[in-house]
Amino acid sequence: xxxxxxxxxxxxxxxxxxxxxxxxxxxxxRVWRVPDxxxxxxxxxxxxxxxGYLWIGTSGGLARFDGVRFVIFDRSSDTAIRDDSILALxxxxxxxxxxxxxxxxxxxxxxxSFQQFGTKEGLTNGFVRAIFEDGGGTxxxxxxxxxxxxxxxxxxxxxxxxxxxxxxxQTIRQDREKRLxxxxxxxxxxxxxxxxxRHPGLAGPVTSILGRRDGxxxxxxxADVRQLRNGSLDTVHRWxxxxxxxxxxxxxxxxxxxxxxEGLVRFRGQQLLPEKLSGIVTGRTVLxxxxxxxxxxxVGTQDGLSRLSKTAVHLLTEADGxxxxxxxxxxxxxxxxxxxxxxxxxxxRTNGQRA
Numbered sequence: 001x002x003x004x005x006x007x008x009x010x011x012x013x014x015x016x017x018x019x020x021x022x023x024x025x026x027x028x029x030r031v032w033r034v035p036d037x038x039x040x041x042x043x044x045x046x047x048x049x050x051x052g053y054l055w056i057g058t059s060g061g062l063a064r065f066d067g068v069r070f071v072i073f074d075r076s077s078d079t080a081i082r083d084d085s086i087l088a089l090x091x092x093x094x095x096x097x098x099x100x101x102x103x104x105x106x107x108x109x110x111x112x113s114f115q116q117f118g119t120k121e122g123l124t125n126g127f128v129r130a131i132f133e134d135g136g137g138t139x140x141x142x143x144x145x146x147x148x149x150x151x152x153x154x155x156x157x158x159x160x161x162x163x164x165x166x167x168x169x170q171t172i173r174q175d176r177e178k179r180l181x182x183x184x185x186x187x188x189x190x191x192x193x194x195x196x197x198r199h200p201g202l203a204g205p206v207t208s209i210l211g212r213r214d215g216x217x218x219x220x221x222x223a224d225v226r227q228l229r230n231g232s233l234d235t236v237h238r239w240x241x242x243x244x245x246x247x248x249x250x251x252x253x254x255x256x257x258x259x260x261x262e263g264l265v266r267f268r269g270q271q272l273l274p275e276k277l278s279g280i281v282t283g284r285t286v287l288x289x290x291x292x293x294x295x296x297x298x299v300g301t302q303d304g305l306s307r308l309s310k311t312a313v314h315l316l317t318e319a320d321g322x323x324x325x326x327x328x329x330x331x332x333x334x335x336x337x338x339x340x341x342x343x344x345x346x347x348x349r350t351n352g353q354r355a
Contacts, residue, residue: 002328003101003269024261026310026311027280027297027309028308029280029304029306029308029309030282030306031281032070032304032305032307033303033304036070037069037072038056038060038063038305039058039070039072039074039301040058040059040060040061041117041251041303041304042059042287042301042302042303043057043058043287043299043300043301043304043305044085044086044087045057045087045088045100045300046089046288046290046298046300047090047091047290048095049091049095049096049097051095051351052066052293053066054298055089055091056070056294057086057087058208058302058327059085060084060097061073061079061083061084062074062075062086070131070185073109078113080113080115080116081104081107081337082105082118082126083101083102083103083104083126083163084099084238085102085103086100087100087127088119088129088130088131089131090127090131090132090133092133092139093133094110094138094338095110096108096109098131100124100134100141101128102132103126104116105117105126105128106118106128106131106155114215114225114252117155120244121153121155121157122145122148122154122155122156122157123143123155124143125143125145125146127142127144127145128141128143129142129143129171129257130170130184132173132174132180134174134178134180135174136178138150138178141155142167142169142170142171142182142184144169145166145167145169145171146160146166147158147159147167147182148156150224158195158196163194163197163198164189164196164197164198165184166181167184167186167196168186168205169182169183169184170184170206171184171206171207172209173210173211174211174219175211175215175217176211177352178240179192181209181211182196183207183208183209183219183221186198187199187202187203187204187205187206187221188201188202188206188219188221188228199233200219201233202233204221204222205221206219206221206304207220207221207224207243207244207245208220208244209248210247210248210249211257211345212253213249214250214253215229218236218255220257222243222244223241223243223244224244225237225241225244225247227237237267238272239262241261242259242261242262243259243260243284244257244258244260245257245259245286245287246258246286246289248289250295251295252262253268254267255272256289256291256297257274257355258287258289259284259285259286260274261284262278262284263277263278263279263280263283263284263286264276264277264280264286265274265288276296280306281308282301282306283301283304284301285301286301286304287301288300296308322340322342322348323345323346324344326342326343327340327341327343328342328343338350
């Protein structure tokens with residue numbers, strides 16, 4: 001009878017290690033595309049509602065995912081949906097979901113049905129790229145031509161005054177002091193005394209704003225990542241020729257940035273040093289990044305949906321001291337040492353890091 005500590009393997013050894021790993025080894029990855037049930041491979045928004053469903057906005061429809069299968073909502077399934085391209089998702093505290101479309105206005109999904117908000121409700125532009133529900137439950141909506149607040153079922157426009165004739169909005173966030181920040185083609189703006197005003201320190205296009213748990217704001221502006229803390233606006237990092245698209249913070253305090261040409265970048269550690277994570281997701285254009293309640297990281301690219309899950313599994317290969325990658329048997333003795341029998345090069349013992 002084989003010992004319960006021995007395992008027959010057909011390839012390389014996988015062991016649980018506490019040693020430092022590369023970013024690719026740190027996460028297990030699963031990818032979904034159209035053959036797996038998505039309506040399109042271009043993933044433009046990701047969010048999660050209170051009942052646990054993951055919602056994925058694609059260029060060809062909205063998908064609800066329960067971990068096993070996708071349910072698709074598009075123009076063929078509901079007449080309230082006027083355009084299939086989904087640009088923004090915002091879960092509400094009441095369990096419903098707000099949806100921004102590319103030309104079809106604002107949608108509200110509640111109790112299994114969709115309600116559409118368009119020109120009759122005060123919206124002046126149907127390209128809704130940003131939606132945010134603040135701590136008080138107020139909904140803010142940003143379009144390609146106009147910034148709005150929802151009041152009593154009507155969308156009230158807040159730009160359109162002499163200082164800001166119109167605003168093209170990409171992102172909306174609230175800081176720890178409850179001030180609202182808006183980013184877009186006009187740069188960085190804030191709500192001061194109920195009026196939308198420009199921030200003098202950043203006039204270039206802003207694609208994403210992240211409100212960190214430590215109170216700082218991180219701002220993606222072209223090739224720059226800027227930080228606003230205690231009124232001071234500083235550059236965190238700059239890459240010439242690389243455009244930042246989206247920002248999110250995970251449960252460990254690391255910052256994940258999606259780029260338009262270089263895939264994912266992660267800032268981590270006390271110094272929040274950047275590292276490019278080449279090859280960890282499909283595609284080089286990352287359009288959305290989201291961490292779910294189980295601390296899985298979901299990444300939307302132009303070539304599918306990737307889930308990155310932390311793994312305690314590490315691969316032992318020739319690079320770690322094995323004479324070859326072909327392994328026949330693994331045995332752990334009572335002292336905790338791991339013994340590895342290779343196919344042609346004999347028996348080896350690992351100390352947990354090298355064989």
